[in-house]
Amino acid sequence: MTGHVAKLPPVRGRLLENVPMAQRSWLKVGGPVDVLFTPDGEDDLMSFLAACPKDIPLTVIGATSNLLIRDGGIRGVAIQLGKAFSGIHFAGATIAAGAGASCAALSEAAAKAGISGFEFLSGIPGLIGGALFMNAGAYGQDIAGILTQAIAVDREGQRHELSPHAMHFSYRQSQAGEGFIFTHAVFRGHPDETSEIRARMAEMKAKREATQPIHEATAGSTFKNPPGMRAWELIERAGCADMRVGDAHLSPLHRNFMINGGKATAFDCETLGEEVRRKVQEKTGISLEWEVRIVGDAT
Numbered sequence: 001m002t003g004h005v006a007k008l009p010p011v012r013g014r015l016l017e018n019v020p021m022a023q024r025s026w027l028k029v030g031g032p033v034d035v036l037f038t039p040d041g042e043d044d045l046m047s048f049l050a051a052c053p054k055d056i057p058l059t060v061i062g063a064t065s066n067l068l069i070r071d072g073g074i075r076g077v078a079i080q081l082g083k084a085f086s087g088i089h090f091a092g093a094t095i096a097a098g099a100g101a102s103c104a105a106l107s108e109a110a111a112k113a114g115i116s117g118f119e120f121l122s123g124i125p126g127l128i129g130g131a132l133f134m135n136a137g138a139y140g141q142d143i144a145g146i147l148t149q150a151i152a153v154d155r156e157g158q159r160h161e162l163s164p165h166a167m168h169f170s171y172r173q174s175q176a177g178e179g180f181i182f183t184h185a186v187f188r189g190h191p192d193e194t195s196e197i198r199a200r201m202a203e204m205k206a207k208r209e210a211t212q213p214i215h216e217a218t219a220g221s222t223f224k225n226p227p228g229m230r231a232w233e234l235i236e237r238a239g240c241a242d243m244r245v246g247d248a249h250l251s252p253l254h255r256n257f258m259i260n261g262g263k264a265t266a267f268d269c270e271t272l273g274e275e276v277r278r279k280v281q282e283k284t285g286i287s288l289e290w291e292v293r294i295v296g297d298a299t
Contacts, residue, residue: 009051013040030069050157065126072297099129117189144169152180238283
């Protein structure tokens with residue numbers, strides 16, 4: 001689609017062609033995006049979606065923290081919400097945040113304001129939009145537990161206000177609507193002493209640093225935990241701990257984290273993941289489901 005920006009509707013934000021994604025993605029793999037659109041506000045996004053030709057594929061990529069972009073790249077338009085969607089506003093213990101705000105920024109802002117309930121977000125990479133999409137969670141909490149309303153825009157450019165019930169949350173996913181792009185969310189916590197909140201955040205950080213490869217090129221948890229089980233335990237039980245494909249391997253700190261050792265391709269990463277799934281199914285009878293979202297073309 002390179003050279004086809006002229007076929008897209010005018011925007012206030014940015015339209016960039018043939019954007020390399022390997023160095024932008026957390027896993028450090030992936031081919032280029034045909035067109036990368038960063039809207040300059042919700043109305044800019046809505047008007048773009050309403051006028052964009054329906055035969056042009058659209059992919060929301062967020063911060064890429066839980067994304068595996070294939071080596072062939074992403075066809076059509078990739079949408080990434082940036083600074084225009086990063087605002088965080090308070091009304092008592094209620095917090096409104098843009099989908100482009102980072103989970104860590106929301107957690108920090110809540111702590112500073114003396115609002116508890118957001119501590120678990122401090123160690124979750126990525127943006128609020130992605131957290132809504134996958135019902136992000138940690139340490140027994142998730143987005144579903146603090147959300148009061150989500151705002152989304154559909155493929156036709158129509159705006160939707162969604163209750164938690166309408167989000168249809170389940171473990172590590174939401175099913176609000178086909179093609180919905182989250183733009184804002186409203187959350188509710190409860191007042192607490194900032195010192196107590198920060199103490200809990202520090203405890204979570206220490207645990208995370210001791211058990212997760214947070215300084216490596218990774219896309220976070222590779223597979224969802226099956227009900228009542230831990231994916232990393234199944235991976236070890238199936239004898240997959242030391243598996244590698246090219247420069248892609250599983251972290252010794254946490255076997256459910258895939259690592260790019262520096263020269264891995266997206267093909268290496270996806271092949272390793274599928275081989276782990278095959279062996280776990282073969283050895284345990286349990287089918288692991290990808291938590292990492294795989295997008296793009298193989299070639």
